[in-house]
Structure formats: C-alpha cells, structure tokens
Amino acid sequence: xxxxxxxxxxxxxxxxxxxxxxxxxxxxxxxxxxxxxxxxxxxxxxxxxxxxxxxxxxxxxxxxxxxxxxxxxxxx
Amino acid sequence: xxxxxxxxxxxxxxxxxxxxxxxxxxxxxxxxxxxxxxxxxxxxxxxxxxxxxxxxxxxxxxxxxxxxxxxxxxxxxxxxxxxxxxxxxxxxxxxxxxxxxxxxxxxxxxxxxxxxxxxxxxxxxxxxxxxxxxxxxxxxxxxxxxxxxxxxxxxxxxxxxxxxxxxxxxxxxxxxxxxxxxxxxxxxxxxxxxxxxxxxxxxxxxxxxxxxxxxxxxxxxxxxxxxxxxxxxxxxxxxxxxxxxxxxxxxxxxxxxxxxxxxxxxxxxxxxxxxxxxxxxxxxxxxxxxxxxxxxxxxxxxxxxxxxxxxxxxxxxxxxxxxxxxxxxxxxxxxxxxxxxxxxxxxxxxxxxxxxxxxxxxxxxxxxxxxxxxxxxxxxxxxxxxxxxxxxxxxxxxxxxxxxxxxxxxxxxxxxxxxxxxxxxxxxxxxxxxxxxxxxxxxxxxxxxxxxxxxxxxxxxxxxxxxxxxxxxxxxxxxxxxxxxxxxxxxxxxxxxxxxxxxxxxxxxxxxxxxxxxxxxxxxxxxxxxxxxxxxxxxxxxxxxxxxxxxxxxxxxxxxxxxxxxxxxxxxxxxxxxxxxxxxxxxxxxxxxxxxxxxxxxxxxxxxxxxxxxxxxxxxxxxxxxxxxxxxxxxxxxxxxxxxxxxxxxxxxxxxxxxxxxxxxxxxxxxxxxxxxxxxxxxxxxxxxxxxxxxxxxxxxxxxxxxxxxxxxxxxxxxxxxxxxxxxxxxxxxxxxxxxxxxxxxxxxxxxxxxxxxxxxxxxxxxxxxxxxxxxxxxxxxxxxxxxxxxxxxxxxxxxxxxx
Ligand SMILES: Nc1nc2c(ncn2[C@@H]2O[C@H](COP(=O)(O)OP(=O)(O)OP(=O)(O)O)[C@@H](O)[C@H]2O)c(=O)[nH]1
Ligand SMILES: [Mg+2]
Numbered sequence: 001x002x003x004x005x006x007x008x009x010x011x012x013x014x015x016x017x018x019x020x021x022x023x024x025x026x027x028x029x030x031x032x033x034x035x036x037x038x039x040x041x042x043x044x045x046x047x048x049x050x051x052x053x054x055x056x057x058x059x060x061x062x063x064x065x066x067x068x069x070x071x072x073x074x075x076x
Numbered sequence: 077x078x079x080x081x082x083x084x085x086x087x088x089x090x091x092x093x094x095x096x097x098x099x100x101x102x103x104x105x106x107x108x109x110x111x112x113x114x115x116x117x118x119x120x121x122x123x124x125x126x127x128x129x130x131x132x133x134x135x136x137x138x139x140x141x142x143x144x145x146x147x148x149x150x151x152x153x154x155x156x157x158x159x160x161x162x163x164x165x166x167x168x169x170x171x172x173x174x175x176x177x178x179x180x181x182x183x184x185x186x187x188x189x190x191x192x193x194x195x196x197x198x199x200x201x202x203x204x205x206x207x208x209x210x211x212x213x214x215x216x217x218x219x220x221x222x223x224x225x226x227x228x229x230x231x232x233x234x235x236x237x238x239x240x241x242x243x244x245x246x247x248x249x250x251x252x253x254x255x256x257x258x259x260x261x262x263x264x265x266x267x268x269x270x271x272x273x274x275x276x277x278x279x280x281x282x283x284x285x286x287x288x289x290x291x292x293x294x295x296x297x298x299x300x301x302x303x304x305x306x307x308x309x310x311x312x313x314x315x316x317x318x319x320x321x322x323x324x325x326x327x328x329x330x331x332x333x334x335x336x337x338x339x340x341x342x343x344x345x346x347x348x349x350x351x352x353x354x355x356x357x358x359x360x361x362x363x364x365x366x367x368x369x370x371x372x373x374x375x376x377x378x379x380x381x382x383x384x385x386x387x388x389x390x391x392x393x394x395x396x397x398x399x400x401x402x403x404x405x406x407x408x409x410x411x412x413x414x415x416x417x418x419x420x421x422x423x424x425x426x427x428x429x430x431x432x433x434x435x436x437x438x439x440x441x442x443x444x445x446x447x448x449x450x451x452x453x454x455x456x457x458x459x460x461x462x463x464x465x466x467x468x469x470x471x472x473x474x475x476x477x478x479x480x481x482x483x484x485x486x487x488x489x490x491x492x493x494x495x496x497x498x499x500x501x502x503x504x505x506x507x508x509x510x511x512x513x514x515x516x517x518x519x520x521x522x523x524x525x526x527x528x529x530x531x532x533x534x535x536x537x538x539x540x541x542x543x544x545x546x547x548x549x550x551x552x553x554x555x556x557x558x559x560x561x562x563x564x565x566x567x568x569x570x571x572x573x574x575x576x577x578x579x580x581x582x583x584x585x586x587x588x589x590x591x592x593x594x595x596x597x598x599x600x601x602x603x604x605x606x607x608x609x610x611x612x613x614x615x616x617x618x619x620x621x622x623x624x625x626x627x628x629x630x631x632x633x634x635x636x637x638x639x640x641x642x643x644x645x646x647x648x649x650x651x652x653x654x655x656x657x658x659x660x661x662x663x664x665x666x667x668x669x670x671x672x673x674x675x676x677x678x679x680x681x682x683x684x685x686x687x688x689x690x691x692x693x694x695x696x697x698x699x700x701x702x703x704x705x706x707x708x709x710x711x712x713x714x715x716x717x718x719x720x721x722x723x724x725x726x727x728x729x730x731x732x733x734x735x736x737x738x739x740x741x742x743x744x745x746x747x748x749x750x751x752x753x754x755x756x757x758x759x760x761x762x763x764x765x766x767x768x769x770x771x772x773x774x775x776x777x778x779x780x781x782x783x784x785x786x787x788x789x790x791x792x793x794x795x796x797x798x799x800x801x802x803x804x805x806x807x808x809x810x811x812x813x814x815x816x817x818x819x820x821x822x823x824x825x826x827x828x829x830x831x832x833x834x835x836x837x838x839x840x841x842x843x844x845x846x847x848x849x850x851x852x853x854x855x856x857x858x859x860x861x862x863x864x865x866x867x868x869x870x871x872x873x874x875x876x877x878x879x880x
Contacts, residue, residue, distance in 0.1 A: 034347070059365075061463070061583075061585075
C-alpha cells in the first residue's frame with residue numbers, strides 16, 4: 001500500500017481509502033475517488049505540481065498535498 | 077390548509093435544472109427557454125441563479141418558470157456558487173419558492189459520480205426527472221445505460237436520453253417535467269443508517285413548523301461548519317446547537333467519522349445502481365483527449381503552446397481587424413458629412429457631428445477587435461482548454477498567493493472583469509477568493525482593447541518580422557502581460573500583508589475536449605458585440621454628450637472671433653509697413669542714389685518668399701554678399717517675416733478660432749487648471765480631461781478625444797480620422813508650445829495608465845456585491861489609481877529620458 005503522491009506518473013492502482021476525513025477527502029469522494037475504484041496517475045504539470053489522475057472516465061487535477069490523503073493499492 | 081392549496085394552483089410553477097458542473101445544464105436551459113445564456117466546456121461557467129420561462133399546451137395561459145443553477149458535485153455547499161445551487165433546491169433562496177419539479181441532468185459518461193449527487197437530490201422530496209445528457213459521447217465510448225432499469229432503481233423517476241447541444245430528447249424531457257408537475261411523483265428512499273434517520277426525525281421534532289426537506293436536514297447534520305448549519309443555528313439558537321451536538325455524537329459513535337454515515341451509504345448505493353444499469357467496454361480506447369493532452373499538457377511544450385496561443389490571439393486582433401475598421405470609419409465619415417450638409421451650423425449640428433458621430437461613432441470603429449477577441453475567447457471556453465491552462469499555471473501562480481483556480485476567473489476577466497469576479501465564486505478558500513477579486517480588474521478587459529488599439533495604431537509602426545510577428549501585436553501582448561505581472565505582484569503583497577493565505581486546494585475536473593459548436597461561439601460573440609454597442613449607445617453616449625456640452629459652452633461666436641483676429645492681424649501688418657518706411661529713411665540717409673536703387677532691388681527678391689526658412693537663407697546670403705547693407709536687409713527681413721506670419725495666421729484662422737473656443741469653454745478652463753498635475757505624465761489638458769472623463773467607463777476616452785478634436789479644429793475641413801488628428805495635435809502654449817502632443821512615450825504613458833487604472837464603475841459595484849463590504853471596492857480603486865499614476869509617470873519619464 002502506498003499514497004497517491006508517492007506513485008509515479010503512468011502507474012495505476014486501486015483506491016483504498018483516505019488518511020483523514022475532511023472537506024478535501026469528501027470532495028474527492030464526490031468527484032468519484034471512491035475506495036475500490038481503479039485510479040491512474042497520468043502526468044504532472046510543469047514544475048511537477050499539480051498532477052492529473054483518472055478515475056473511471058473522469059480526469060481530475062489535484063495537488064500532491066491533496067494526493068497524499070489518498071491511499072492506494074498498486075497494480076502488479 | 078385549504079388556503080395553501082388554492083395558492084399552490086394559482087402561483088407560477090417552478091422547474092429547476094440541477095446537476096454536476098459541466099454536464100450541460102445551461103445548454104438545455106437555453107434550448108427550452110430560447111435564451112442565450114453562456115455555456116462553456118469547463119466546470120463553473122454558471123455561477124448564479126438564472127431564470128427563464130417556457131410554456132406547455134397542457135397549461136394554457138400559464139408560463140412555467142425554469143431555473144438554471146450552478147453545477148455542484150453534492151448538496152453540501154462550501155463555496156458561494158454551491159450555496160446558491162443548494163438554496164434553490166431547498167427552497168430557501170431569497171424570494172423564491174421551492175421548485176415544483178427538478179430536472180437532474182447527468183453526464184452519461186460519468187454516471188457513477190452523478191448518481192451520488194442524484195441520490196442527495198432525491199432526498200429533497202421534490203419530483204425529479206433525470207436527463208442522461210452527452211449520450212453521443214457515451215455512445216462513442218461504448219457506454220450503454222439501461223434507462224428502464226435506472227428509472228426502476230430510482231423509484232420510478234422518469235429517465236430521458238439527451239444530446240443537449242443538438243436539442244435531441246429535450247422535448248421529451250420537457251414533457252416528462254410537465255407531466256410531473258401535475259402528477260406529483262415523489263420518491264424519497266430512506267436508506268440512511270438508523271442513527272441518521274433518528275437524527276432527521278429529531279430535527280423535525282425540534283421545530284415542526286419550519287419546512288425543511290430531508291435533503292436540507294441532512295446538510296445540517298453532516299456539514300459541520302457549513303452554511304446550512306450556520307442558518308440552522310441562527311434560527312434555532314441554543315436548543316438547536318445542543319441537539320445538533322448530541323445527534324452528531326451519536327452518529328460518530330456508530331460510524332467513527334461524522335461524514336462516513338453519509339458517504340458510505342451514498343457511495344455504496346450509487347455503486348449498486350451503477351453496476352446494474354451499465355455496460356461498458358473493459359478496456360477503454362485511447363481517446364482523442366488523451367492524445368491531444370500529451371502535447372498540450374506536456375511539461376515543456378504545454379506552457380510554450382499556452383503562451384504562443386495568447387500571442388497568436390493578440391497578433392490576430394491587429395492583423396485581421398484592419399480592413400473592417402476602415403469600412404466602419406468610412407461609414408461614419410459618410411454620415412457625418414451628409415449631416416453637415418443637411419444642417420445649418422449651430423449647437424445641434426455640433427452635437428451630432430462632434431459628439432455623437434465623432435465621439436460615439438469613434439468607439440464603434442472597434443467592433444472588429446471585439447469580435448475577434450471574443451471569437452477566440454469563445455473557442456477557448458468551449459473547447460475545454462480553460463481548465464488545462466489553469467493546470468499549467470497553478471504551480472507558477474502559487475508562490476504569489478494565487479492558484480490555478482484563480483486563473484479561470486482571471487482568464488474570464490480578459491473578456492470583462494465582472495463575470496471574472498463572479499467566477500471566483502467557485503473558489504472555496506475565502507482569502508484566495510478575495511485576493512483574486514482584488515486583482516481581477518488588472519486583467520486586460522475588452523473595454524481596454526479599443527484604447528490600446530487606437531494608441532497602437534496611431535503611434536506604433538506596423539513593422540512585420542519574419543511574417544509572423546508585428547510590432548503592434550507585440551506591443552499589445554506586452555500590455556496584456558503587464559496586467560498579469562502587476563496582478564501577480566499585487567497578490568503577492570496582499571498574501572504577505574492582509575490575506576495570509578494557507579495552502580489552497582486545486583481539485584478540478586478536466587473535461588474532454590469538444591469541437592466548439594458554431595452556435596455557442598456565435599452566441600458569445602453576438603452577446604458581447606450587443607453589449608458593446610449598447611454601452612456605446614448609453615453610458616458612453618451620455619458621458620460624451622455631457623463632455624460635448626462642457627466643451628461647447630459657454631459658446632463664443634466664431635464669426636466675431638474671426639473678425640476680431642483678422643482685424644488684429646491686419647493691424648500688425650499695417651504697423652510693420654509704417655515702421656519700415658520710417659526706418660528705411662533713417663538707415664539710408666548716407667546712401668547714394670545708386671545704392672538705394674540696389675537695396676530696393678535686393679528687397680524685391682523677398683516678395684516671392686513662401687516660408688520662414690527660405691526667407692532666412694536668402695537674407696543670410698545677401699548679407700554675406702553685401703555686408704554694407706546688413707541693417708537694411710535685416711529690416712526688410714523682419715518686415716517680410718511679420719507678413720509671412722500674418723498670412724499663415726490668416727490661413728489657420730478657422731483652426732485657431734476653434735481652438736480658442738474650446739479653450740475658453742468650461743471643460744477647457746477646468747482642463748487647463750488640472751493640466752499641471754498630469755504634465756509629468758506627458759499629457760496636455762485634452763488628454764487629461766479625456767482620461768478623467770473615462771473613469772466611469774474606459775471607452776469614453778476615445779469618444780471624448782474624438783469630440784474634443786472635432787470641436788477643436790475647423791469643422792468644414794475634410795474630416796480626418798481621430799488617429800490623424802491625434803498625430804497632428806500640438807501643444808498650445810507653455811514651454812512645449814508648437815511641439816507634437818503625442819509621441820511614443822505619451823501613447824505608452826496613456827496605455828500604462830489604462831492598464832493599471834480601475835476605470836469601471838460596474839466593476840466596483842460587483843466587487844461590493846461579491847465581498848459584501850465597501851472597503852474592498854474602495855481599496856481596489858485607490859490602489860489601482862495610485863499604481864496607474866505612478867506607472868505612467870515612470871513610463872513617460874524613463875522613455876523620454878532615453879530619448880524616445
Ligand atoms: N457532445 C456533447 N456536448 C454537450 C452536450 N450537452 C452539452 N454539451 C457541451 O458541454 C459543455 C458544457 O455545457 P454547459 O451547458 O455549459 O454545462 P453546465 O452544466 O451549464 O456547466 P456549469 O454551468 O459549469 O455547471 C458545452 O461545451 C456544451 O456545448 C451533449 O449532449 N453532447
Ligand atoms: Mg451552466
């Protein structure tokens with residue numbers, strides 16, 4: 001298990017959960033970052049932040065600070 | 077009770093459209109109501125409640141109100157736009173009743189996420205029709221949704237397939253909505269946990285008279301620190317506070333986190349429904365969006381393309397607008413000369429030709445620039461590039477206290493600061509939002525464009541480099557950059573002083589690219605051109621007429637002035653003639669007859685002279701040939717000089733009279749009084765009053781300059797364009813008398829002033845509205861005006877000192 005911000009661009013995995021319960025984690029849930037779903041780390045923006053991820057058919061951008069809330073099970 | 081039912085049938089029915097951001101709500105709203113509200117391919121286009129109406133045969137003599145609201149991912153509201161959306165659905169938006177029916181638009185390519193929201197909406201207890209929008213895109217991605225099953229699982233809510241931008245399915249949607257208006261199908265499922273249901277019950281018991289829907293009560297329970305809670309505590313006071321704390325404690329005991337009691341239920345339920353209705357391919361195809369983003373979001377290429385794009389837009393504004401401007405100019409020229417031909421001289425003719433046509437007409441010349449700018453803005457907005465631009469700059473913006481989230485409102489401010497400031501409603505961090513509001517007016521809005529365009533066209537040469545870059549476009553790009561750079565610096569200072577921001581968030585959805593539809597581009601351009609023309613015909617017209625009156629009255633009779641001056645000039649000549657007769661005799665007493673004849677012969681050579689320079693050079697060469705006649709030749713020279721000057725003055729008399737008239741007008745006198753204060757910026761009184769008059773609205777400067785120059789020159793002369801008049805203008809008096817008023821430093825000083833100054837009453841009012849405090853607009857006005865003065869002072873002084 002790892003955190004989303006520790007992954008490398010191009011890697012994919014499954015959402016496990018959140019390390020905290022706050023507005024950001026709730027907004028992430030509402031945006032579709034739901035435990036059990038597949039997640040893919042697509043790329044970083046210039047200067048390495050924010051990052052773009054894909055869950056389902058939806059692409060999201062978020063900062064690494066927010067990504068550190070999300071725990072991930074990496075795919076083999 | 078009886079009373080209530082009667083009221084219900086009498087009042088206008090209300091249908092509200094809700095859904096996730098960017099799912100196509102406004103597109104469908106426009107289709108049903110026939111209105112032209114703005115759509116765009118990024119989340120957060122609509123940030124206020126918009127109403128329209130439609131009718132249906134089943135309800136004759138009655139129109140149904142349709143309401144479009146900002147998109148939200150859930151009903152828990154933490155930003156102003158989310159709060160508006162939730163309030164409408166809860167029926168506690170000011171002066172508005174609860175909607176009778178809700179149309180929930182769902183992006184079919186994002187069904188699972190949308191279900192989460194839909195389940196919350198269901199809890200309002202208001203009948204819901206579901207519109208599965210973007211079914212064209214879903215089909216392309218091979219996503220199939222079982223409509224019947226979905227409807228069934230949602231307790232019988234009607235579900236309609238839609239392709240909003242082509243209007244497909246919209247009629248059916250309308251039918252279903254109207255049908256629900258009459259049939260009252262309410263589907264509230266109580267699938268929340270035992271504790272939650274108890275909590276809802278207890279809150280109802282606390283104050284049974286208050287009409288709060290379950291959806292609303294759930295917000296009070298779950299959104300600690302949110303606006304629903306705040307409102308609840310205001311009404312219910314201490315008892316409410318105590319009860320709420322108790323309720324939450326119970327829930328937390330059961331679910332460890334308060335919000336889990338909701339999120340776990342909703343995610344589970346939406347997943348359940350999702351899995352039963354969807355069929356989609358296991359492996360999604362690589363979409364075009366992914367392919368395009370590999371370049372547009374590339375860490376190196378991305379920013380280069382972003383800058384290149386902006387540069388291309390500003391280049392095009394100059395290179396494409398040129399021919400169209402000429403046509404409009406000619407058009408107004410024709411009108412002006414025919415009005416002049418038809419009317420007798422007098423105040424009315426002057427008002428029409430100098431004020432209305434010369435002034436307001438001058439502003440309308442810039443319609444082509446507005447069209448081009450908005451054409452590009454519409455394409456950027458509707459293609460899906462906006463959130464990408466925000467993504468690219470987020471990191472760079474962060475150090476100065478802004479974020480990528482601020483970038484979208486700032487980009488919108490290129491169109492106009494007012495929607496830009498309103499677009500900050502999507503920013504959750506209050507301090508970040510206020511910083512963005514305070515710097516948004518620094519972005520180059522479209523009202524500045526005509527001012528830049530005229531100054532650049534008049535004083536920056538049209539030089540082209542390598543066929544891709546021209547100096548005019550480059551100057552415009554630099555002016556846009558100036559706005560951005562100053563905004564960044566100001567927000568940095570604000571961050572360090574007044575608004576010490578914490579690290580904000582940047583959670584944003586990146587929509588798939590779409591080919592912008594011709595319709596939405598046309599609507600955007602049309603709306604803006606209409607706005608521009610209406611502004612020219614109202615605000616700008618009004619100010620221009622005032623300025624015209626101030627510079628026409630008190631009116632001095634032109635003929636009398638002319639007669640007076642002619643008399644004066646003739647007297648000067650006569651005096652000089654007398655003088656020469658006398659002096660000639662005294663200087664030539666010692667001369668022989670032959671010498672006198674020779675001197676007279678020499679003097680006759682002067683009569684053919686046409687300019688002062690010619691006169692001097694002839695006189696000089698004579699003196700060097702005949703040193704003995706030095707004094708006599710000088711005498712003739714000075715006499716001829718006077719005569720030359722007099723005849724030139726007579727030629728120029730109409731202009732001079734017009735100049736005297738405007739200088740002695742109220743405006744002229746006032747302008748001369750304040751001129752010294754703006755002289756360090758390189759401005760004469762005409763520029764000064766034009767700039768001051770344009771404080772309510774920027775484009776006024778063009779109208780006022782047009783009016784002043786038309787009034788300040790001979791009206792009967794072949795009417796020249798404002799650009800030519802500006803190029804020819806000279807200082808009237810003082811140490812710079814006779815020198816050209818406009819030079820490159822002056823033009824740049826004016827443009828810098830406009831770049832930095834907050835000359836827009838409407839923006840200030842909007843800032844007050846959004847911040848709810850007059851301190852902010854006053855602060856913005858003061859800091860921007862100060863910056864503008866200092867900025868153009870610096871620009872003028874530096875540029876003149878390097879010799880430009
Ligand atoms: N392909 C496709 N595009 C659509 C459809 N409906 C709307 N669009 C496009 O989707 C984008 C978003 O539309 P809007 O109507 O602005 O969305 P909205 O829900 O009002 O967005 P917000 O106001 O930001 O919440 C626009 O570019 C529309 O042209 C559709 O059925 N198919
Ligand atoms: Mg909208």
